[in-house]
Amino acid sequence: MEKSALPDVFEEARISKGYGKMNDQDDPVTMILGLKDVRKCAHNWKNFQSGAEPGRIVVPSEVNIRDTRQIPFEVDPPEHKDFRALVEPWFKRPLEEKYSQELKNQIEALVEEVLTLDSVEVIEEFSLKLQSRALTLLLNIPYSEADLWISWGTHVFRSEGNDLDGDKAKILYDYIDEKISEAIENPGDDLYSMLLSATVNGKKLTREEVKGVMILTFSGGRDTVINAVTNSIAYFAEHPESLKKLLEEPEVTGKAVEELIRYFSPLTHMGRVVTKDTEVCEHAVKADTRISLCWASANRDAKVFEKPNEVVLDRKINPHVAFGFSHHNCLGATHARQIMNILLKTLAEKVASIDILDSKENIEDLDQFKRKVGYEYLQVKFNKK
Amino acid sequence: MAKITFITRENESIILEGTSGSVMQLAVDNNIPGIDGDCGGVCSCATCHVHVDPAHTDKTGEASEIEADMLELNDHANEQSRLCCQLEISEDLDGVVLQVAESE
Numbered sequence: 001m002e003k004s005a006l007p008d009v010f011e012e013a014r015i016s017k018g019y020g021k022m023n024d025q026d027d028p029v030t031m032i033l034g035l036k037d038v039r040k041c042a043h044n045w046k047n048f049q050s051g052a053e054p055g056r057i058v059v060p061s062e063v064n065i066r067d068t069r070q071i072p073f074e075v076d077p078p079e080h081k082d083f084r085a086l087v088e089p090w091f092k093r094p095l096e097e098k099y100s101q102e103l104k105n106q107i108e109a110l111v112e113e114v115l116t117l118d119s120v121e122v123i124e125e126f127s128l129k130l131q132s133r134a135l136t137l138l139l140n141i142p143y144s145e146a147d148l149w150i151s152w153g154t155h156v157f158r159s160e161g162n163d164l165d166g167d168k169a170k171i172l173y174d175y176i177d178e179k180i181s182e183a184i185e186n187p188g189d190d191l192y193s194m195l196l197s198a199t200v201n202g203k204k205l206t207r208e209e210v211k212g213v214m215i216l217t218f219s220g221g222r223d224t225v226i227n228a229v230t231n232s233i234a235y236f237a238e239h240p241e242s243l244k245k246l247l248e249e250p251e252v253t254g255k256a257v258e259e260l261i262r263y264f265s266p267l268t269h270m271g272r273v274v275t276k277d278t279e280v281c282e283h284a285v286k287a288d289t290r291i292s293l294c295w296a297s298a299n300r301d302a303k304v305f306e307k308p309n310e311v312v313l314d315r316k317i318n319p320h321v322a323f324g325f326s327h328h329n330c331l332g333a334t335h336a337r338q339i340m341n342i343l344l345k346t347l348a349e350k351v352a353s354i355d356i357l358d359s360k361e362n363i364e365d366l367d368q369f370k371r372k373v374g375y376e377y378l379q380v381k382f383n384k385k
Numbered sequence: 386m387a388k389i390t391f392i393t394r395e396n397e398s399i400i401l402e403g404t405s406g407s408v409m410q411l412a413v414d415n416n417i418p419g420i421d422g423d424c425g426g427v428c429s430c431a432t433c434h435v436h437v438d439p440a441h442t443d444k445t446g447e448a449s450e451i452e453a454d455m456l457e458l459n460d461h462a463n464e465q466s467r468l469c470c471q472l473e474i475s476e477d478l479d480g481v482v483l484q485v486a487e488s489e
Contacts, residue, residue, distance in 0.1 A: 005407075015400055038436050039454075039458055041459065043458040092421075150421065194468065252426075254424075254425030254426070255426075255427055256426065257425070258424055258427045258429060259423065304454075315427065316427065317427060317428050317449075317451055318424075318427035319427075319428045319429050319454070319455055320427065320429050321429075323430075325458075326458065326489065329430075330397065333423065333430075334423065337423070337424075337425075
């Protein structure tokens with residue numbers, strides 16, 4: 001098998017039952033695996049809620065390390081709508097010319113830098129830097145702030161061998177608290193200040209609500225973006241013909257971004273809490289238990305996708321759910337798509353080929369399923385044109 | 386060449402002309418409010434949802450199964466709904482009137 005391949009480990013369960021089972025800190029999860037079922041459950045916020053105890057819809061659950069409600073992520077309609085409407089225009093800024101140009105400058109500089117090196121560990125020396133620097137644009141704060149985030153390492157919540165590291169989470173929460181205090185003292189044109197001055201339903205956002213949006217912004221786009229970028233490098237290392245295609249047919253880039261994100265599905269699944277006894281896939285689920293919407297499985301559903309386990313770079317119809325579905329679809333998707341779009345164009349223009357020197361897969365343990373989501377490390381050599 | 390009329394959520398009529406590509410791309414290129422086309426036209430995001438004027442549904446034809454599945458779970462969808470990334474511009478569309486749907 002190719003090193004860059006991400007196998008579909010859900011196929012048999014998806015076809016035979018439509019669901020899988022996972023225990024997580026004694027709060028079991030019924031994983032929904034088919035695309036149509038995932039969409040239906042994502043849309044049905046009355047039976048499958050997000051506004052449960054903070055941290056509970058995340059798998060693995062964060063209830064023991066977090067009290068702050070992430071907003072708008074852990075709020076249900078109708079309250080959800082106004083919070084989402086408040087932040088939506090800010091998270092569409094990546095479409096602005098100035099933003100995308102600055103992002104292009106950042107990514108081009110990083111690619112130029114790794115092209116001068118004999119060996120690059122992609123996660124630490126490329127993806128983490130790229131993700132952290134790009135996040136300064138999303139927050140509209142100075143570029144230099146990225147250095148601190150890079151020093152935190154790859155995971156905000158997770159560290160080696162320990163899925164939920166409360167001490168690491170505290171670093172982020174304390175940092176955000178400090179930055180909110182600074183923005184109260186000295187308001188600027190950054191995301192903290194925008195939130196602090198905003199009103200929803202005629203009421204100013206509380207400090208806790210501002211913190212909830214900021215925690216979501218930091219944690220939602222960290223592992224996900226890092227995995228998407230790292231997996232892309234591995235893919236192009238083994239598929240130089242795809243880099244060539246993107247150079248010759250740059251109009252394919254948008255479709256390639258969607259296809260890579262479908263194939264990688266950087267976020268495997270997201271939970272919901274069941275509000276009443278009901279059933280999914282003809283399987284009873286009890287009130288106050290959890291289901292998860294398994295985006296990674298749904299994105300390989302052969303009922304919808306032809307050749308689901310192949311990367312078809314110019315796939316024309318691609319109704320994937322890698323950014324989620326319905327009310328809670330990914331707020332950072334515009335930023336993520338812009339990163340991937342610019343990355344693909346830059347690689348196609350500047351990189352002749354990539355050699356994988358060494359790698360170790362990062363396998364998520366989902367009880368019944370063990371899914372490759374990315375790499376523990378990926379050592380490569382970028383070759384210049 | 387096809388003339389395509391968009392009616393925005395604010396009830397403003399905007400007439401555009403196109404020869405090729407998707408209706409979504411034409412709308413995005415001309416900043417039609419409410420047509421975002423986030424996924425670039427691969428039928429994944431439903432941010433290009435329009436209602437086809439009932440008198441013009443013969444011009445657009447019917448949604449494919451995949452497109453219909455996307456629309457099925459949209460709170461603002463009705464029988465006139467289409468995702469305009471799936472509408473290819475051609476002479477057949479000339480004169481079509483599309484109402485931009487409410488956002489989810």
